[in-house]
Amino acid sequence: MTEAGLLKPIRDVGIVGYGAYIPRYRLPASEVARIWKDPAGVGPPGEKAVAGLDEDVITMSIEAARNAMSRATIDASSIRAVWVGSESHPYAVKPTSTVVAEAIGAVPNTQAADWEFACKAGTEAMQAAIGFVGSGMADYALSIGMDTAQGRPGDALEYTAGAGGAAFLLGPVEESLASIEVSYSFTTDTPDFFRRANEKYPVHGERFTGEPAYFKHISMAAEKIMSSTNSSPEDFSYAIFHQPNVKFPQRVAKSLGFTADQIKDGMLVSRIGNTYAGSAMVGLTAVLDVADPGERILLVSYGSGAGSDAFILTTTDQLPQRRNLALDTESYIKRRTEIDYATYARYRGKLVTK
Amino acid sequence: MEVSRHWRLNKQRYSLVGEVCPHCEHKLFPPRDICPDCGEDARDLFEFSGKGSVYSFTTVSQAPAGFEESVPYTVAIVQLDEGPLVTAQLTDLGDKPVEIGTPVEMVTRKLRSDGDQGMLIYGYKFRPAFAA
Amino acid sequence: MALNRPSEDDVVVAGVGMTPVGEYWDISLRELALRSITEARQGAPTLRPQALFVANMLAASLSAQAHLGTLIADFAGLRGIEAVAIEAAGASGGAAIRQAFLALKSGSVESVLVVGIEKVTDKVGPLVDSALATGTDADYEGIQGITPTTQAAMLMRRYLHEHNAPDDALSGFSINAHTNAVTNPNAMFRRAIGLKQYHNAPMISDPVNMFDAAPLADGAASILLTRRELLSNNSQHPCIRIAASALTTSTLAIHDRPDPLNFRAAKQSVENSLNMAGIGIEQIDFFELHDQFSILAALSLEAAGFAERGKGWKLAQNGDIQLQGEIPISTFGGSKARGDIGGATGVFQAIEVVRQLQGEAQENQVPNAQIGMSQCLGGMGSTVATHIFASDG
Missing domain, CATH: 3.40.47.10 (Thiolase/Chalcone synthase)
Incomplete structure (x- = not known):
């Protein structure tokens, strides 16, 4: 018996594959400060990733999931759950997860659902995946946390609200990287x-x-x-x-x-x-x-x-070998194109065009 | 609103699923069921690697309806490593100019939306290959 | 080789009519069509058309109007006759003439009116571009946000790349077209341009600049066809016959071709036409090709056999395509300067060829024009309709 409150499955579970995705555009925090605080002042350090015009949580989740699948080296048809946690699901009603499942070839013998719990929707899905695999109901479950984070223009959130996330394929511990x-x-x-x-x-x-x-x-x-x-x-x-x-x-x-x-x-x-x-x-x-x-x-x-x-x-x-089967997170971070606030406003749909 | 004409192409659009001719090994994308090379029935599904190079390209600044908000965007004919040519947008171009021959890789992106209330249409585009 | 001799069952031209190409804000599609029909019927006032073939590509998208055969037959006072619209994108005009040719040859009808009509100014902006894009493969090209201009630009870039040609290699096509349009009262742009203007032209879709692309506009053209045996002999014009007619197809999408720079359908279409007429390519005195984009002129010349692969552009550099040259093209300005009338192009071209062969081209006259070829393209050579016209000499 584990101590009350701890979550431990019957069967040991591990991360069989993982993958990151970070879009290539970067908005320096100083750009937000230039517009909303002090045009001439020195802005705060740091920058945030911004999704391109053709990106959203669905497309970003697909790429992260593909990276996770590359490292997992399993057949996508053996996945029994595709769960995506986000605050930025492109549809209010219509799952992100079904698109992701279709794109990676996990359909049709799979569970699929979107999760919502602010910034922990993804780890919530991970925890559920532990249960799903750990109970023996499934051999593999994919949990994703991905966002194109919202922040009101000028709000403190806007300095950091960025885009990116990761996918984790959970499965039997014997096959796991962790x-x-x-x-x-x-x-x-x-x-x-x-x-x-x-x-x-x-x-x-x-x-x-x-x-x-x-x-x-x-x-x-x-x-x-x-x-x-x-x-x-x-x-x-x-x-x-x-x-x-x-x-x-x-x-x-x-x-x-x-x-x-x-x-x-x-x-x-x-x-x-x-x-x-x-x-x-x-x-x-x-x-x-x-x-x-x-x-x-x-x-x-x-x-x-x-x-x-x-x-x-x-x-x-198994980690050192298999992690080389997909792009590492640092490669995504290093791939960067700096944008100004105007471009950011356009990419994030903050320009009124109709 | 249009739904089914996009939905029925999901597999092809999301992950470049085409066909391979069981008779002459010719790879087909888009799928067309009859091998253009040997004329035989070709319905075996084949998922392309998504790797290729730019055959030609141009920039669109005067877009057709539904694409206005993406201008300027780059369209290319990409030669897939397995042989076929495919028409697709290039995305995430960065600072390096595109050239004929630039290696590219497939990504699944938003192609357009069917108005404000209609479905979001996702499909293949290509980006410069990561120099990883 | 000698041109097949005239015979009684030749399909011949009984009358032609065309409107100037331009922006007709105050005239509707049916009214514009009627103008050209009225003029064409004056060529043979007693010959009532038994069938009407309407060539059009964009009316359904831009004027919310399909069913053009009946609409125009009725409006033109021809209520009751056989009438149908024929659509093959930019090749619609040639396709309609081809259908008229077949109908007359079959003996089923004795006179056919072919009307090419395009009314593009009923909508503006991106809707026009999406209407044009309907001629591409919607599921695999259109969905990527392309238009014919985009396709032409990709072909042009590849052409310049493969043949190591200079950036302005295709300028000669535009300069020639604009030169010829100066004296064509039906042309949209009657202003000559030089290399300097070409170089300074704004880019539309790199490397296609403003002078590499034809301006889309409104226009209507009509040609009344019959068999020689039915034509009254008191016509004031020399008799012009259709010596050959051919329509071929390639793939709809460019990417489905093993070699996009090889316009195989155009090659086949010209070969079929030459075989039918019984002549060789060297006997063609002039060629009304489809220069909607300058790259199409180069590729069409190569496919027809007037130039080797990769050398078509040189014909525009050395004067060969001028009115006095070896193989004059776009003799009234072509799509580039006369104006691009979409699906009506083939009918405009046919009338321009007829005028040349009748010796009525005035300042645009090609010397000793006896045999002329017209060719229109649907898309980037996806459909190709080629016709050879000849005067009785």
């Missing part, structure tokens, strides 16, 4: 950030998004999963926390006892922005790209509304 030891989910009703139906942009509680929301949920989830497994920060080679900005994950890592070194490989926010449902998951891909076999990883997502999903993973011997 085993998933255990997971845990910490949830309360905390309205720190939300978007009402039919609204274009989310609203947030400013400083209320900090202590009672982000910090509380991530800390509780991380502490619980570590204490329940008798582990402490030094037992992990890497830790990845949801990244709404640079400061929050740094601060929560420090307060939990993690060093800057442990979080640096999974920290992408200053280079691609906050990719909402993709944020923690794409951070994990960057870690898997560099980790050695046998290393332990702590992953904690955060979704407004609010909750945190925590996972403990251990990389396997």
Whole structure:
């Protein structure tokens, strides 16, 4: 028996394949500042990834899923679930996941659904996939966290709300690149950030998004999963926390006892922005790209509304070989075309043309 | 609103599924059921690798209806590694100019939408191959 | 080789009529068609058409009007006759003449009126481009946002690349067309251009610039055809017959061709025509080709056999295509300067050939014109209709 609250399947589950996707356009935060703050001033550091005109969560999920499938080296027809978590599903009604499933050849013998839980919709899908595979119902389940994040023009969110995410194919631990030891989910009703139906942009509680929301949920989830497994920060080679900005994950890592070194490989926010449902998951891909076999990883997502999903993973011997079967996350980050605010406004549909 | 004429082509459009002639091995895209090479029945499905090179290309600045919001965009005839030519947009071009012969790879992207309320139509485009 | 001798069952031209090409904001499709019909019927006032073939490509898209055969027959005072519209994109005009030719040869009818009509100004903007794109393969070309201009641009780029030709290799086609249009009262652009204007022309779809592409406009042309035995002998014009008629097809999509720069259908169409007329290509005195884009002129000349592969553009550089040259083309300005009338092109071309053969081309006259060939293309050579006309000499 595991301790109350911990999520552990009957059959051991691992990540059989993973893949990232980050679009090529970059908007420097200084460009947002130039328009909304101080035309002559020096803007904040960092930049965010912006999807091109022909991209959305469906197309980005397809590419991430294809990367995951390349590394998994399994037949797509053996997938039994395709789940996509996002705040930016292109349709209000009509699943993103069916398009993705069709594109990778997983149809028709598969479950497909879209998930919504703010920035943790993707890890929510991962947790469900653990259950799906771990129960023996399925051998493989694909969970994706992907976003083309929304931020109202001029809002603090606009500096970081970026585009990107990752796909994880979960399957039997024997075939995995990383085993998933255990997971845990910490949830309360905390309205720190939300978007009402039919609204274009989310609203947030400013400083209320900090202590009672982000910090509380991530800390509780991380502490619980570590204490329940008798582990402490030094037992992990890497830790990845949801990244709404640079400061929050740094601060929560420090307060939990993690060093800057442990979080640096999974920290992408200053280079691609906050990719909402993709944020923690794409951070994990960057870690898997560099980790050695046998290393332990702590992953904690955060979704407004609010909750945190925590996972403990251990990389396997199969990782170094198979990760070369698809583009690594760094290649996507390095492929960049800087754009100005006008181009960004156009790409994001913020120009009124009709 | 138009739905079925796009839906029925999903497999071809999303992942370049064409055909291979069981008689002469000729690869067909778009699928056409009769091999143009040997005239025999050719219905075996074949998924193309998506790798190819630019045969020719141009830029569209005066777009037909449904594509106005994408201008200027680049259209190409791409020669797939397996042989066939295919007409498709190029995307994510970056700073390097496209040339005849530029290696490209298939990506699935939004082609257009059927008005504001109609379906989103996804299909193949090509981007310069990652120099990974 | 000698041209087949005239015979009683030859299909001959009884009358022709055309409107100037331009923007007819105040005239409807049916009215425009009627203008050319009235003029054509004056050539043989007693010959009532027994059938009407309407060549048109865009009316369904741009004027919300299909069913043109009945519409125009009725409006032209021909209610009750056999009437049908014929569509083969830009080759519609040639296809309609071909159908008229077959109908007359079959003996089923004794006179056919062919009307080429295009009314493109009833819609403006992107809807016009999407209407033009309906002539491409909708599922595999149209869906990628292409238009005929895009296709021509890709062919032109490939042509310049494969043949190592200079960027302005095709300029001669445009310069020639504009020179010839100056003295054609029916032409849309009656202004000569030089190399300088060509070089300064704005780019439409790289490398196709404004002078590589024909301007789309309204126009109507009618040609009344009958058999020689039925024609009254008191015509004031020399008798012109259709010595050959051929229509061939290639793939609809360019990408379905193993070699997109080889217009195989055009080659076949010309070969069929020459065989039917009993002559060789060298006996063609002038060639009204379909220069909707300058690249099409080069590829058509090569396919017909007037130039080797990759050398077509040189005919436009050395004067061979001028009125006094070896093989004059676009003698009234072609699509480039007379104006592009879409599916009506083949009928305009036929009338231009007839005028040359009748010796009535005035300042545009090709010297000693006895045998003329017209050819219109649907798409980038997907459908090719070729006709050889001859005067009785």
